[in-house]
Amino acid sequence: MSLILTLNAGSSSIKFGLYAPSDEPREEARGQIDALGPEARLVIEAGGVETSEVIGPADHATGLARLIAALGPLCAARQIAAVGHRVVHGGPDIDGPRVLTPALVAQLDALAPLAPLHQPHNLAGVRAALAAFPEAVQVAAFDTAFHRGHPFVNDTFALPRRFFEAGVRRYGFHGLSYDYIAGRLRAVHPRLFEGRVIVAHLGNGASLCALEGGRSVASTMGFSALDGMPMGTRVGQLDPGVVLFLLDQGMTAGQITDLLYKESGLKGLSGISHDMRVLLASEAREAEEAIAYYSFRLAREIGGLAAALGGIDALVFTGGIGENAGPIRARAVAKLGFLGLAVDADRNAVNAATIHAGRVPILVMATDEERIIARACARALLTKGAEGENWIPCVSS
Template sequence: MSAVLTLNAGSSSLKFALYRAASEPEVLRSGQVENIGPVARLSLRGGAPREIGPADHVVAVRAIFTALEGALKGQQVEGVGHRIVHGGKAFGAPVELTEEVLAQLEALIPLAPLHQPNNLAAVRAAQAAFPDARQIGCFDTAFHRGHPFVNDAFALPRRFYDQGVRRYGFHGLSYDYIAGVLKRDWPELAQGRVVICHLGNGASMCAVAQGRSRGSTMGFSALDGLPMGTRCGQLDPGVLLYLMAQGMTHAQIEHMLYSESGLMGLSQISNDMRMLLQSEDPRAAEAIDYYVFRIRREMGAMAAVLNGLDGVVFTGGIGENAAPIRARVVEGMDFLGLRLDADANAASAVSVGAGAAKILVIKTDEERVIARAVAAALAA
């Protein structure tokens, strides 16, 4: 019996899931390695975390292999699927990660410096741990391919667009999964105009019409659009010119924009929305106010991209779990047909709307999208 392993690598974490290979993969075990660095911890779903000591992504993959040995009895890992944040112009669908492909993806590291190196480190670790398995890359940018020119281009000299300086959009694996759930469970809505709000430590929104991306709040990099846990979101480029003129280096600016901004930067308390909602510090309230304001502003923009709105989906860690944020985002948006059922929202029901446009809360599953792609590659 063949099995599929999925790896979703972040800067300090590595989510994994083991599936029985099939047209619709069956999950066998899942979990994550957290705090990659001096004192990493591995946890299987349903179990307590255990320390595995100092670990980089290579050590983390080895620890995952050891933890899954029992579940792998009688099964062979024939494919490993990887979340790759940036596919650039070249990659709009899952692809086998040959050395040639990996070289092209390494060239995209400057476009996603927080994610791409860790994604590729997990690939190298998986090649060593599972040398006979096929390695398949699945791209967060792929769902957004095919945008109209006006949604892709910046008003820069045309040569930069031709070189690949354009809006790519991200969180595509999450949007792909949600679009699939809508098609299965809400087919009429799936054929309409939907704004999907992926709200987590990374956050973006996507305008979807008839199941296809038409616009995204994220652009050339994973910095644009909404404020995030530690990333700034939309920023006047003049601010960067000013910071450079003040003597900040490229490395200092990059670190600030990716790691010291967003909810953390505004609050100076935490990037964790749960902590901010519980805090009585006025800076926490101001950070939340800004976060909600930007989501509401982009909701209007995404509705304009779609020429109307038939529904909204909240997903991601904050979107799925923070009922107060959902309530504040939707408040006063009757003009878009959005009205919340307060009781359903407080209970985090799937359907929480009470207006003309549907409002849904759907748990995303990026790993399943990756597993499907690997299973399809193995069956081809």
């Protein structure tokens, strides 16, 4: 018997999943190292039972080591045959999952400046897994891959053409989440799947994606994971002139990077917290102003993607905020009645699967990035015999 392990190393947590390989991998356990920092916590859910323990100070390296040590009892002497990794950035050419090779890891390392909060941690997970499971097939599934194939107008900036050819373009992110949601729409709402759907992935990181027939045609995130929506600590859309001004005022590139990635967004606007739950519970004026800005930008991004699609047939909310923060959904949709969008207050308050009161369906759907990674691993195991080849046949989710 063998198992698939998935690793999803984010900016503040490391998620994992254990699956029995099959055409549709069967989940046996999942969990995460949460709140990396002085009071990290290991959470494991297996057999319907959740256990949690504080493991104390942990960064990504020590957190990964602790997680790998915890896998022993879960594996029950079974071999880890494949390890799947979420990798945020795959560059302009990678349009699907890949088996990792030393050359590919080096290529992905070079993309770290484009996703500094994530790529180094993703690759730290790769290296830890290579050391812990040297015989396993190592697979990367990319957040950017789902967005390859955008129309030129949704992929480019109005810079001299040579920059686009050199890779300065809009990549889009959160692709594993959008891939999963597209698959769920096809299975549960096939008519909507064929239409024009806007998906709002709202969590500590946040973006929106315009789908047409289940394919990404536009995204609010661009060259980096900074663009579009304000996030927990990331700025979102920003006039590039601000960066030029800050440089002129003597800030270094490193200081500006920290400002835009780690000190801005909900945390910077409120001065209270990056956590939407904390802000919604607060009576502080600064918390309300941060929520108001977030909701305003959300409405604006939905409107912009509706224009990119030429209309909207459904709106989907997913991610931690998207699935659980009814007030945010209601405040954003309140501005979008002209698109046929309206929220049913009672259904919205309990995070029901459908929350619309207008003609356009509004859905609340849980996402599952780990399952997309596990599926890529299962396909890689089926094609393991292709010596020297790291391309994985792609089948729709």
